[in-house]
Amino acid sequence: MTVGTAVGTGPGATTAGPEADTAMALQLTCPKCGATDLEADQASRFCEQCGYALAEAVTGDEEPGTAEDPKPCVSCGGTEIDAEGYCTDCGDLQPRRRDRMEVDFKAVAGVSDRGLRHHRNEDSMALGPAFGPDGRTLMIAVVCDGVSTSERPDEASAAAVKTAAKLLLAAIAGGSAPDGPGPEPTRAGPVETAVMETVPETVVAETIAPETLSPEPSTAEEDQPRRGRRADLRAVSRQAVIDADHAVSGLARDADHGNPPACTYVCAIVDTDVTLAWLGDSRAYWLDERGTSRALTRDDAEEGSHAIEAWLGADSGGPEPHLASFTPDGPGVVLVCSDGLWNYVEKAADLAAIALPGALTDPFTAAEALVRRALADGGHDNITAVLVPYPVQPPAEGVSTTGVSRQP
Amino acid sequence: MSQYPDFAFEINQNEYLAEGAREVHAVVTLTATSATGGAAAPAYGAPAPGAGGEKVEVIIIDCSGSMDYPRTKMMAAKEATKVAIDTLSDGTYFAVVAGTEGARVVYPTGGHLLRADYQSRAAAKEAVSRLHANGGTAMGRWLGQAGRIFDAHPNAIKHAILLTDGKDESETPADLARAIQASIGTFTADCRGIGEDWEIAEVKKIADALLGTVGIIREPERLAEDFREMTANSMGKEVADVALRLWTPKGAVVRFVKQVNPTLADLTGKRADGGGPLIGDYPTGAWGAESREYHICVEVEPGNLNTEKLAGRVTLVAKDSAGVTALGEGKIRAIWTNEEEKTGRINGRVAHYTGQAEMAAAIEEGAAAQEAGDMPTATARLGRAMDLALESGREDTVKMLRKIAEVDPDTQRVLRAKSKSDVNKGDVMEAVLDSTKTVRTNKRTGGSGS
Ligand SMILES: [Zn+2]
Ligand SMILES: [Zn+2]
Numbered sequence: 001m002t003v004g005t006a007v008g009t010g011p012g013a014t015t016a017g018p019e020a021d022t023a024m025a026l027q028l029t030c031p032k033c034g035a036t037d038l039e040a041d042q043a044s045r046f047c048e049q050c051g052y053a054l055a056e057a058v059t060g061d062e063e064p065g066t067a068e069d070p071k072p073c074v075s076c077g078g079t080e081i082d083a084e085g086y087c088t089d090c091g092d093l094q095p096r097r098r099d100r101m102e103v104d105f106k107a108v109a110g111v112s113d114r115g116l117r118h119h120r121n122e123d124s125m126a127l128g129p130a131f132g133p134d135g136r137t138l139m140i141a142v143v144c145d146g147v148s149t150s151e152r153p154d155e156a157s158a159a160a161v162k163t164a165a166k167l168l169l170a171a172i173a174g175g176s177a178p179d180g181p182g183p184e185p186t187r188a189g190p191v192e193t194a195v196m197e198t199v200p201e202t203v204v205a206e207t208i209a210p211e212t213l214s215p216e217p218s219t220a221e222e223d224q225p226r227r228g229r230r231a232d233l234r235a236v237s238r239q240a241v242i243d244a245d246h247a248v249s250g251l252a253r254d255a256d257h258g259n260p261p262a263c264t265y266v267c268a269i270v271d272t273d274v275t276l277a278w279l280g281d282s283r284a285y286w287l288d289e290r291g292t293s294r295a296l297t298r299d300d301a302e303e304g305s306h307a308i309e310a311w312l313g314a315d316s317g318g319p320e321p322h323l324a325s326f327t328p329d330g331p332g333v334v335l336v337c338s339d340g341l342w343n344y345v346e347k348a349a350d351l352a353a354i355a356l357p358g359a360l361t362d363p364f365t366a367a368e369a370l371v372r373r374a375l376a377d378g379g380h381d382n383i384t385a386v387l388v389p390y391p392v393q394p395p396a397e398g399v400s401t402t403g404v405s406r407q408p
Numbered sequence: 409m410s411q412y413p414d415f416a417f418e419i420n421q422n423e424y425l426a427e428g429a430r431e432v433h434a435v436v437t438l439t440a441t442s443a444t445g446g447a448a449a450p451a452y453g454a455p456a457p458g459a460g461g462e463k464v465e466v467i468i469i470d471c472s473g474s475m476d477y478p479r480t481k482m483m484a485a486k487e488a489t490k491v492a493i494d495t496l497s498d499g500t501y502f503a504v505v506a507g508t509e510g511a512r513v514v515y516p517t518g519g520h521l522l523r524a525d526y527q528s529r530a531a532a533k534e535a536v537s538r539l540h541a542n543g544g545t546a547m548g549r550w551l552g553q554a555g556r557i558f559d560a561h562p563n564a565i566k567h568a569i570l571l572t573d574g575k576d577e578s579e580t581p582a583d584l585a586r587a588i589q590a591s592i593g594t595f596t597a598d599c600r601g602i603g604e605d606w607e608i609a610e611v612k613k614i615a616d617a618l619l620g621t622v623g624i625i626r627e628p629e630r631l632a633e634d635f636r637e638m639t640a641n642s643m644g645k646e647v648a649d650v651a652l653r654l655w656t657p658k659g660a661v662v663r664f665v666k667q668v669n670p671t672l673a674d675l676t677g678k679r680a681d682g683g684g685p686l687i688g689d690y691p692t693g694a695w696g697a698e699s700r701e702y703h704i705c706v707e708v709e710p711g712n713l714n715t716e717k718l719a720g721r722v723t724l725v726a727k728d729s730a731g732v733t734a735l736g737e738g739k740i741r742a743i744w745t746n747e748e749e750k751t752g753r754i755n756g757r758v759a760h761y762t763g764q765a766e767m768a769a770a771i772e773e774g775a776a777a778q779e780a781g782d783m784p785t786a787t788a789r790l791g792r793a794m795d796l797a798l799e800s801g802r803e804d805t806v807k808m809l810r811k812i813a814e815v816d817p818d819t820q821r822v823l824r825a826k827s828k829s830d831v832n833k834g835d836v837m838e839a840v841l842d843s844t845k846t847v848r849t850n851k852r853t854g855g856s857g858s
Contacts, residue, residue, distance in 0.1 A: 075711075076658070084718075084739075089686075091657030091718035092711065119714045119743045255418050 057126040057140060057165030060101025060112060061158060096120070098154060102364070103127055108139045108270075109364035110386030111371045115340055116379030122146030122263075123338045123384040124157035126165035130172040130269070139270040140168050141386040144244075145282050145338040147262040147311055156248045156261035160312050163247035164240040164267060171236040172269075226272065233269050234323050237277035241265055241321040245312045252314035262313030265321065266297060268334045270388045275325040280308040281339050285348050288332030289356050293348035296324065296334075306339075333359040333366070334388040340381035344374045355387065363387035411443035412647050412726050413695060417736035419722070420757040423743050424750035430707045431663065432719040434740040435757040436652070442697040443646055461646055462564040464501040464521065465639065466554045466595075467492055470572040471506040474605065475541035481573055481602050482541045484628030488635035490533045492569065495639040496524040501564070503557050504532055508543030509578035511553035520560065544578035547614065548587030551597075558595050563729050565648040565694050566595035568618070569638055571631075573602045576610055584610070588617045593649075596620050596693045598638050602631060604834040608841065619693035621671055624841050626834050644696030647726050650735070651689040653682045655721040656706050663705035665690045668761040670700065672768050672844045682725075689725070701848070703761045708742055716743045760800065760849040767796035767805070768843040775836050778812065778825050786825035787813070793843070794822045802847065808839040 071094070072079050078089035085094045098121045101112040105128060114121040123145050130138045144160040146153020244265060252260035264280025274296070276284050281299040286292070300310035300322075310319045335351060345351050354373055359366035370385040421434035467489050475482040489504060496502055501521040506512045515532040522528045550570065558566045576584050591597075597618035599611045602625040615622045625631045652675070656662055667673040675690040682689040692700070704720060711717045720740035726733045745751060774789030790813045797805040798820055806820065812831045813822045 086718040087657075088655075089658050091660070091708070093716040093718065117714060117746070119716050119745065 057128040057142070057161075057169060058103045058105070059124060059126045059158070059161055059165075060103045060110070061097050061124070098124075098158075101125065102368075104364035105129065106362075106364070107392060108141060108386070108388045109362075109367050110141065110143075110336075110384065111364070111367040112338075112384040113340075113371050113375065113379075113382065115382050116375060118148075118382055120154055121382045122148060122153040122157060123340065123382040124154070124161040124263075125336075125384050125386050126161035127386050127388075128165070128169075130169050132172050133174065136271070137392060138172055139388045139392050140165060140172075140267065141270070141334070141336040141388050142168075142240075142265070142267040143282050143336045143338055143384050143386055144263040144265050144312070145280070145340070145382065145384070147264070147308070147313070150259045150262040150313065151253075151256040152251065152261045153263060155251055156263040156313060159247040159251060159261075160244040160263050160265060164244040164265070167240045167243045168236060168267070168269065171239065172233075229271065230273050230275065230325050233271065233273070233275040234277075234325060237267060237269060237275050238321055238323055240267060241277050241279065241312070241319070245316055245319060248312045249314040249316070256314075258315075260314035262311045262316065264308060264338070265312055266336055268296075268336050268388060270334055270390055270392055272391075273325050273327045274334055274390070275323075277321045277323050279310045279312060279319050279321050281306070283337055283339075283342055285335040285337070285351055286326070286328065286332055287335055287348060287352040287355055287359070288328070288330065289352065290330060290332075291349075292329075293332075293352040295348055296326065297322065328390050331360060332356075332390050333363065334390060335370075336386040336388070337370070338382060338384040340379075340383035341370055341374050341385050343381060344377040345370070359387050360389050363389055412733065412735055413440035413443045413697060415440050415724055415736040417722075417724065417738045419738040419740065420755055421740060422751075422753045422755045422758070423716075423741040424747070424753065425710070425742055425744050426748075426751040427713055427744055427746060428710045429744070429751075430710055432706045432708060432740055432742045433755070433758045433762075434704050434720070435668070435755070435761060436702045436704060436722055436738060437699065437757075438702070438724060438736070439699040440646075440695050440697055442644075462501070462561060463497070463499075463643065463645070464503075464558055464561045464564045464566045464595075465492075465496060465642060466503045466505060466557055466566075466568045467635075468505045468507050468511070468550045468554060468568060468570045469536075469539065470545065470574070470602075471508050471539055471541050472543050472545045472574055473541050474574050478628075480628040482539070484625075484631040485571055485602070486536050486539055488571075488631040489536045491632045492635040492639040493524070493529050493532050493536070495636050495643065496529070497643045498524055500524045500643065501561060502528075502532070503554075504536060505550060505553050505557075506539055507545070507547065507550040507570075507572070509546045509549070510543070511546075511550045513553065513557065514539065521557065545572065545574050545576055546578040546583070547572060547576045547610075548579050548584040551587045551591045551614070554597075555591055555594055563648075565642075565645045567642040567645070567694065568595055568597040569635065569642075570597055570599045570611075570614065571602060572599070572606050572611065574605050575607050584613075588614055592617050593691070598642075599623075600625055600631070600634060600638075601837075602628065604837060608837055616673065619673070619691060622841060622844075624834070624837050626838065641696070642694075644698075645694035646696050647728075648694050649727045650692050650695050651680075651682075651725050651727060652692055652702060653687060653689050653723040653725045654704065655682075655687045655723075656719065657708060657717065658686060659709050660719065661707045662688065663707055664703070666703045666761075666765065667692070668701050668703045668764065669846045669848055672765055672846060675702075701757070701761070703758065703765070704740060706740060711742065711744050713744050713746060716741060718742075756849060761846065763796050763800055764846045767793050767800070767802075770796065771805075771809070771843040772840050774825060775812070775840050778828055778831070778836065781828065783825055783827065787822065790825050791822035794820070800847070800849075805839070805843060808835065808842060811835040812839055 073087035075092040076090040078087045080088040081094055082088050099114040103110045108127050110125045110127050112123050112125050126142045130140050142161045142164045144157035146157040264282040266278040266282040266284055268284050269275040276296050278297045281301045284296040286294050286296055301308045354369055355366040367385045367387050371383045374383045416439040418437040419434050469485050502524055504515040506514045515535040516522050554568045598620040599615040600623050601611055612622050664676045678691055679688040706719045708719050719742040723737045724735040770789045770793035774786050777785035794809050812835055813825045816823055
């Protein structure tokens with residue numbers, strides 16, 4: 001068996017690199033029960049401890065694995081909480097899982113927080129490993145931010161990340177682009193060009209150099225299968241956005257008063273290349289310690305404005321996502337985040353200074369640090385940060401084994 | 409058991425409150441779709457909808473001596489009663505009561521009710537033809553007689569039509585109050601006053617308690633059409649006893665629960681135990697295929713910033729021999745925030761019905777002040793009513809107000825209330841009664857669903 005990007009944890013498997021071959025499966029922490037001796041590959045997609053299906057990405061919003069004792073009301077101590085989370089005595093809404101979602105796979109991790117000024121968390125994330133038919137392990141990270149002027153934005157973002165992640169995992173497992181549009185979407189080229197050419201002035205310095213973002217890199221190492229994979233992953237990325245748009249559109253009701261549920265979208269698939277798809281003002285960044293940290297996405301928003309120009313939802317008009325891919329030239333970390341983070345720390349170099357070097361081996365702690373910074377600076381919005389170390393790798397020895405999808 | 413209509417449940421509110429704010433407003437829109445797929449008002453002779461939906465209709469006609477002055481009143485009452493009998497769905501149990509200082513059942517005479525069919529309708533109309541005006545007015549006894557008739561059919565959908573032309577002078581107000589009290593929850597009643605010699609306040613007490621409407625008939629020839637409409641509306645009912653069940657959190661005060669469309673009716677004082685100290689039931693009477701709106705205001709203990717409280721949970725419940733059945737549910741939420749862009753939104757429906765209720769109150773108070781000769785108050789209240797009528801585009805109301813107040817021809821605003829001697833009493837009564845009918849709005853500006 002050949003595992004493309006995963007790095008074994010066994011003795012001797014020390015070579016880390018985009019194309020390192022190893023026979024060892026990726027080691028992951030079970031998102032449900034926290035088991036750490038989980039060997040996840042194409043052959044075993046279920047946790048042997050609890051049966052959790054790794055074919056599902058994790059959002060941090062899952063029902064707890066074990067029945068929790070009912071907690072008393074945080075306001076009045078009442079013991080009866082209804083199915084929707086309201087105290088049946090004082091009516092106060094109890095803290096929800098969504099208020100603070102934490103997911104730690106070790107090889108990818110994310111934190112999503114309500115922040116200090118909103119009454120609920122309208123951001124959602126989905127992350128986890130994706131297994132290709134050839135034994136390759138990829139990492140996916142999806143972040144959506146509910147449009148706060150729409151109805152039920154939290155439901156919009158939750159539906160979007162779940163739908164997109166499901167499609168991504170299935171399509172990657174199937175080894176090719178899903179049915180539907182051809183492998184190379186007709187508008188992918190022009191959209192990508194637009195990304196390269198019209199980056200806003202303020203982030204030019206941080207933007208990917210055109211050659212690394214080129215749709216057809218001509219580096220010496222470039223091989224045909226890899227180019228094919230990249231095209232497939234773009235097609236898959238695009239289909240995931242279309243599926244997510246349908247899912248969010250399906251939430252619309254007559255009573256929405258012209259503001260049907262809506263959300264932004266950003267997704268990174270980390271393989272030997274990083275494939276990006278986005279709509280709205282949620283972002284992806286490349287962070288490294290070599291001074292080449294940069295934004296990977298360009299907002300669908302008027303410069304300096306929070307009014308986004310593209311979104312998912314019934315009134316989205318069938319959006320065409322921006323697509324891009326690039327090949328990092330060394331170790332680093334892909335950050336996928338909502339504007340609740342980058343409103344406080346916008347420059348890639350500043351984000352890198354907070355996240356690195358820890359994020360390379362412990363992305364969860366680094367994601368916590370990023371979120372903590374946004375909270376300390378005001379926490380005006382919901383904050384979501386997902387970090388994917390590159391190359392795709394297992395946790396370092398000795399890192400504590402925190403169960404993921406946990407409730408603080 | 410009988411089928412219930414399907415209820416669509418919608419709540420309009422701005423759930424965002426400024427820090428420290430206590431009052432939460434919401435408009436609940438309930439739209440029932442017939443369980444039998446029938447129209448709201450079955451045509452003449454159509455079978456009663458819903459196999460189990462047994463109906464009883466009692467028509468009470470004022471036969472006091474004054475009904476002959478002018479004679480057209482008694483003639484119109486007989487004609488209208490016949491039209492109502494013809495409008496009854498086949499199979500409906502029915503009775504006609506002649507109301508004086510007593511209450512005589514003129515049809516049926518055999519002691520037990522008969523179902524509406526060709527024969528029973530003919531016999532009933534024959535009995536109605538022989539009615540004559542002679543005697544006094546004791547509406548309490550009329551209601552008592554209706555109650556005894558309904559008693560034999562406890563599980564039916566029971567409705568009465570009551571027509572009067574005068575004051576309740578053959579019994580004491582306490583007698584009437586007792587009779588009303590005994591009728592509450594037993595049957596519903598729509599009341600009509602013909603002419604101008606009856607008291608709105610007196611008849612309104614009956615209609616409010618029995619969850620019905622009050623109307624004035626100024627031209628006797630219009631009575632028949634009104635009776636036909638009321639009867640058809642009654643025949644369309646499919647479920648007898650429906651209540652808004654309102655849960656509110658501990659420490660909350662229900663400021664009011666009002667029906668605001670199609671007519672204004674304050675249900676606040678009708679609260680009955682709904683199962684525990686936090687739950688109250690507000691009766692809404694019988695339902696067919698129709699839509700109504702309710703404005704609910706709850707005062708709650710303010711929560712911390714960026715927290716949410718459930719200020720109310722509204723459940724629509726049907727109560728019958730089968731027990732209590734929930735037909736729909738919605739939430740009234742409260743979220744405290746410093747975001748002025750959110751707290752500043754005004755929910756279009758809440759604002760609209762707040763205005764409609766204020767207009768109705770202003771007309772009633774203005775008319776009372778006019779009657780009492782308190783002209784400054786009358787001018788102020790009618791002036792306010794005119795402003796609100798103009799604002800909400802109620803042209804009919806504007807026309808009615810022009811009859812009881814002097815109005816600036818350019819601005820349409822009220823200059824002064826006319827004195828009692830310069831107004832027609834019927835015009836005042838009409839303005840007061842008309843103001844309790846509301847129009848709908850589609851405005852939802854800044855509003856937010858449940
Ligand atoms: Zn497990
Ligand atoms: Zn409580």
